[in-house]
Amino acid sequence: MNKNAIGIDLGGSRIKAAAIDETGKILNSYYHPTNDELDTNWKMGVAEAVLELRVKNGITDSVIGISAPGLPNTNNSAIAFMPGRLQGLENFIWTDFLKSKTFVLNDAISAMMAESRFGAAKNKKNVVMLTLGTGVGGAILIDGKPYQGAFNKAGHIGHMVIDSEGEPDIIGIPGSLEDAIGNCTIKKRSLGKYSDTQQLLEAYRNGDLFATEVWLKSVKKLAIGLAALTNILSPEMIILGGGITEAGKELFEPLEEFMSLYEWRTGGNKTEIVKAGFGDLAGAVGAACFAREISAGGV
Structure with a gap:
């Protein structure tokens, strides 16, 4: 062949x-x-x-x-x-x-698969990836192999519960990670002030107090979700991809601060969080x- x-x-x-x-x-x-x-x-x-x-x-x-x-x-x-x-x-x-x-x-x-074979996770065995965009997608690599699970449903990390009192998301899960940071809910999270995450980030960079509150609340919830994943799967690395990661330091710097609060770092070990390498x-x-x-x- x-x-x-x-x-x-x-x-x-x-x-x-x-x-x-x-x-x-x-x-x-x-x-x-x-x-x-x-x-x-x-x-x-x-x-x-x-x-x-x-x-x-x-x-x-x-x-x-x-x-x-x-x-x-x-x-x-x-x-x-x-x-x-x-x-x-x-x-x-x-x-x-x-x-x-x-x-x-x-x-x-x-x-x-692209990241694990030729990108940010090359030569890694146990990795979690999240795609942050309109929604939140996900994938899991275990012992170098993509884990699809029963019914091939594994990896839908966006539908994990962050707030049990929150409203149901698209599949009925209350207070999901997807609704916490996905672009699909930005109008609702910002009380109609911003139509997409890019607008929210522009206001955040300009020091707007309301935008800062909305954005950091979303990043905090992302950190809580990632910290939970480190306890459940104990990956070597978490890869973040998707359009929201173009926020750059405005995402990764506060995320690191929140992770330092919530991640259980036994023996001083912390999970590496990197941006996806492929476009x-x-x-x-x-x-x-x-x-x-x-x-x-x-x-």
Whole structure:
């Protein structure tokens, strides 16, 4: 089998694709609007991406990995559960459509695969990753392998409870981490004053007292969630990715202060918290890695 692999990240607005070699080097990339109003649009967009990368790289027999929102089925041949978005995605068998062996993985776990094989967590065995954006996604690496758990539901860290008296989130969990810091609730958390996290951060940087209160309260809740994860999973490293991490020091500096209060640092050991190294192609690269490894009998 060709050592090159193709990965596709099926996002809500864009299809991002990459061909990689065995070292993780991106040989070529390809972007295409998702156009998810009709399933024929984005399905054909994926097919076009695969064809484009094969032609550019002379690839004829590579495996394909697809990173997508939702929960994959037990053999990673399709997304089994993804209500409300990308109609036609659930139980769609990509191998039959693309006429090549194709493996499907949750998008956050795909990003973790990229980081663990070639990014911030390279050579690490036990790692947790959170993606901070519209919502909060997550992934878990145990003994160097992505942990999907029963029903392939593992890693939905955004739905852990931070405030048991809080309102239910999208899946019914009260006071979730996702609602504590995800962009999806910024209007509510700021009493309608800010429409997105970027606006909140601009006000915070300018010393606005209300923005400071809202932002630091969110970071505090993130720290509480991360500290809990260190007790449950005891990872070597926690990786933070997603658009909210572009806040830079405004996120990581107060987060470190809160972690020093809440993390149980036995023997002086602390969990390293780092920013994700891969950009918007992380899902595609991770999906390609996963497909190549599982087809070879790994993962």
